[in-house]
Amino acid sequence: MQDMNLSDLFVSLTSRIGLNYEFLATGYESQIWRDGFVTTLYLVALLIPVSLIFGLLFAACLTSGKLWLSSPVRGFVELTRNTPTLVQLMFSFLVLNTFVSNLVGGAQNNPLTPFFWVVAVVGLHIAALHAEAIRAGIEAVPASTIEAARGIGFSQFQILRYVEVPLAFRASLPAIVNNLINLVKLTTVGNAIAVSEITYASIMVWTQRDNVVSLMIAILLFFSIINLIVARIGLWVERKLAVPGYGI
Amino acid sequence: MNTVALAPPRKRRHLLRNSGFLALPLIILVWSVADPSLGRELLDWVPYLASGFMMNIVIALLAMTLGTLVGTLFGILELAPYRLVRYPVVAYVQVFRNAPHLVLIFATTYIFPFEIVVAGHYLPFPDWVKAVIGLAIPASAYVAEITRGAIQSIPTTQWEAAKGLGFSQGQALRWIILPQCLRRSLPPWMNLFASITMGTALASLVGVHELLHAATDASTAVRRLDFTIVAYLVVMAAFFMLCYPISRLTRRLEGRFNAA
Numbered sequence: 001m002q003d004m005n006l007s008d009l010f011v012s013l014t015s016r017i018g019l020n021y022e023f024l025a026t027g028y029e030s031q032i033w034r035d036g037f038v039t040t041l042y043l044v045a046l047l048i049p050v051s052l053i054f055g056l057l058f059a060a061c062l063t064s065g066k067l068w069l070s071s072p073v074r075g076f077v078e079l080t081r082n083t084p085t086l087v088q089l090m091f092s093f094l095v096l097n098t099f100v101s102n103l104v105g106g107a108q109n110n111p112l113t114p115f116f117w118v119v120a121v122v123g124l125h126i127a128a129l130h131a132e133a134i135r136a137g138i139e140a141v142p143a144s145t146i147e148a149a150r151g152i153g154f155s156q157f158q159i160l161r162y163v164e165v166p167l168a169f170r171a172s173l174p175a176i177v178n179n180l181i182n183l184v185k186l187t188t189v190g191n192a193i194a195v196s197e198i199t200y201a202s203i204m205v206w207t208q209r210d211n212v213v214s215l216m217i218a219i220l221l222f223f224s225i226i227n228l229i230v231a232r233i234g235l236w237v238e239r240k241l242a243v244p245g246y247g248i
Numbered sequence: 249m250n251t252v253a254l255a256p257p258r259k260r261r262h263l264l265r266n267s268g269f270l271a272l273p274l275i276i277l278v279w280s281v282a283d284p285s286l287g288r289e290l291l292d293w294v295p296y297l298a299s300g301f302m303m304n305i306v307i308a309l310l311a312m313t314l315g316t317l318v319g320t321l322f323g324i325l326e327l328a329p330y331r332l333v334r335y336p337v338v339a340y341v342q343v344f345r346n347a348p349h350l351v352l353i354f355a356t357t358y359i360f361p362f363e364i365v366v367a368g369h370y371l372p373f374p375d376w377v378k379a380v381i382g383l384a385i386p387a388s389a390y391v392a393e394i395t396r397g398a399i400q401s402i403p404t405t406q407w408e409a410a411k412g413l414g415f416s417q418g419q420a421l422r423w424i425i426l427p428q429c430l431r432r433s434l435p436p437w438m439n440l441f442a443s444i445t446m447g448t449a450l451a452s453l454v455g456v457h458e459l460l461h462a463a464t465d466a467s468t469a470v471r472r473l474d475f476t477i478v479a480y481l482v483v484m485a486a487f488f489m490l491c492y493p494i495s496r497l498t499r500r501l502e503g504r505f506n507a508a
Contacts, residue, residue, distance in 0.1 A: 074268075075271075086460065090464070094480065095476060098473060
């Protein structure tokens with residue numbers, strides 16, 4: 001009841017300055033809109049770990065020194081960095097998805113949803129950007145540190161796990177946070193294949209209500225707030241992990 | 249001796265990179281030749297796809313021009329000594345730098361009218377111009393940050409020296425500081441250019457006739473799975489051939505400027 005009154009108050013206050021949020025009082029449209037916010041947040045929460053895990057994996061391949069391992073990853077990184085994410089998404093959804101459908105015998109058996117493809121394409125795209133940042137970080141680890149680790153009997157994997165990655169991660173953190181902000185913004189491409197994230201939900205509302213400006217203000221605020229939070233958390237992690245004597 | 253030992257892997261890496269650059273067009277070419285009916289179909293659609301890609305390039309160039317002009321001004325204003333000027337500009341930059349490009353394209357497309365009245369004449373306001381504005385907004389926010397960063401990276405002594413030579417603050421900015429910023433902001437500006445060029449594909453979602461839209465049209469008209477694959481490969485190849493040289497050049501410049 002309290003909640004109802006608050007939203008009514010909000011609608012009447014905003015209508016006084018010319019904004020139209022009347023749909024919040026209706027059950028169906030406000031439900032769609034709220035689900036849109038939840039879907040975007042869910043995508044972001046899922047994509048951050050996915051992109052980080054694959055980014056680390058790609059970076060390990062890139063710096064492995066083995067050509068058969070690094071060149072396919074290098075090719076993928078260059079391809080995904082230099083083509084629009086929307087095109088990659090359409091290609092995956094229209095071509096790869098059709099292949100999968102044919103493989104399992106008909107689209108009705110295809111377990112891969114548009115949601116999966118958004119996570120896969122955006123996640124791998126950002127992972128490629130992470131990989132470049134981490135690779136630069138790994139290459140910035142002083143050779144003497146690695147020699148010292150080898151000297152006390154670390155294996156190649158142990159050097160990567162205990163020496164290179166911890167140092168590289170700290171060095172590349174600012175770039176990674178930047179990529180994560182890009183990730184948040186990229187979730188909107190899901191709109192193209194009918195994943196009901198916030199822009200898709202908003203289109204559903206504004207085609208009925210013709211209140212584009214009002215919804216736009218809400219969407220811009222929403223993305224500003226998420227990105228502010230992501231940037232703040234990044235800064236906090238950066239401070240938390242700071243090694244005395246490194247950086248500022 | 250050392251350089252001789254290093255030469256072969258480096259050359260091989262170079263070869264690998266360049267062959268990677270041509271991999272997509274080669275796949276398309278080989279496939280078209282291997283399956284002549286597909287090749288003929290593709291050849292029929294190439295002019296249509298090319299006209300779409302021209303639109304991408306036009307949108308990107310106009311958006312970057314507009315974004316650079318506004319962004320440079322905003323970057324200078326971000327450092328203005330008056331809060332009344334600085335705060336609104338900083339707010340603009342923060343909001344639009346954090347906003348998804350797609351959302352801004354939607355905003356300009358749906359908020360602006362489809363025609364404008366100028367002195368009694370109805371002028372059409374086409375969707376692609378709205379897409380230009382939609383991409384120019386984030387471009388201007390990024391350019392503002394690039395400009396601000398570049399100005400702040402110039403040592404204060406430069407300002408002091410200019411003052412000592414009798415330059416006013418405005419003259420110092422125009423003749424001493426900004427020319428030095430040009431060099432520092434070129435690599436990030438080129439990154440932004442590539443990113444905005446790739447952003448033009450988003451305009452297909454609001455019905456602008458550009459490459460991705462053209463490819464979708466073509467694949468729905470032909471209705472062959474292999475043609476659909478090739479059409480989207482062409483789209484990828486076109487963007488890749490445009491953006492990859494830019495990003496390679498950017499990295500070269502970055503390397504050279506860091507070394508200098």
